[in-house]
Amino acid sequence: MSLSVQNISCHRAGRAIFENLSFDLNKGDCLVLRGPNGSGKTTLLKTLAGILPSATGEIHCDPAQISYAGHLDAIKAQLSVRENLAFWAGVYNARDLDRVMSKFDLATLADRYGQTLSAGQRRRLGLARMILTDCQIWLLDEPTNSLDAEHAAVFAKSITKHCADGGIAVLSSHIDLHIPNTQTLDMADFAPSGTIETDPFLQGSFS
Numbered sequence: 001m002s003l004s005v006q007n008i009s010c011h012r013a014g015r016a017i018f019e020n021l022s023f024d025l026n027k028g029d030c031l032v033l034r035g036p037n038g039s040g041k042t043t044l045l046k047t048l049a050g051i052l053p054s055a056t057g058e059i060h061c062d063p064a065q066i067s068y069a070g071h072l073d074a075i076k077a078q079l080s081v082r083e084n085l086a087f088w089a090g091v092y093n094a095r096d097l098d099r100v101m102s103k104f105d106l107a108t109l110a111d112r113y114g115q116t117l118s119a120g121q122r123r124r125l126g127l128a129r130m131i132l133t134d135c136q137i138w139l140l141d142e143p144t145n146s147l148d149a150e151h152a153a154v155f156a157k158s159i160t161k162h163c164a165d166g167g168i169a170v171l172s173s174h175i176d177l178h179i180p181n182t183q184t185l186d187m188a189d190f191a192p193s194g195t196i197e198t199d200p201f202l203q204g205s206f207s
């Protein structure tokens, strides 16, 4: 199991977002993407997941082993928590639904409809869905957004165990998730022409 990225460049709406980005990950590796808003972390994760195309370069991995958890948690509003997970368990032929529910404290919410969950509860359900898939390569976009400290720690433990068991994780985060033995990739190193678009308001260039 490996994930190899060779010289990929990505564009959005015709504008270059990053260029010549490469890395190699093997069993047990966890890569954290860093960089300011708009530097391309989501774009890179979506490209690895096959949702967006790269303009150049190559990505080598087994696509069937990829599980992606983006900003939207892929939750069906009119299904209950259990029904949401059962749906994905069916898609991925997974059986461990109760274990995954208890890991993210979802048992007491089992009969609640997706549309009634808080942001943090939705995120917990989204992460539970990803774990349920049993895929070896986890791609996570700001996974601890909305999570309280207790559940952020549960998530960090899940990632640590996933990698200790030989899985691979790539995640973006603006905070330190306290996951041991991570590698870091700074998107600023791959900005086109060495620059990153920053908010002109923050640069004080409004007049």
Ligand SMILES: Nc1ncnc2c1ncn2[C@@H]1O[C@H](COP(=O)(O)OP(=O)(O)OP(=O)(O)O)[C@@H](O)[C@H]1O
Binding pocket: 012, 013, 017, 035, 036, 037, 038, 039, 040, 041, 042, 043, 044, 197
């Ligand atoms: N649907 C889209 N169409 C065109 N441009 C987009 C689209 N989505 C994002 N972009 C642009 O692509 C660039 C990279 O965005 P991206 O979401 O990958 O950054 P990010 O590093 O994940 O940001 P954040 O930290 O805010 O989540 C930004 O300049 C953004 O405005």
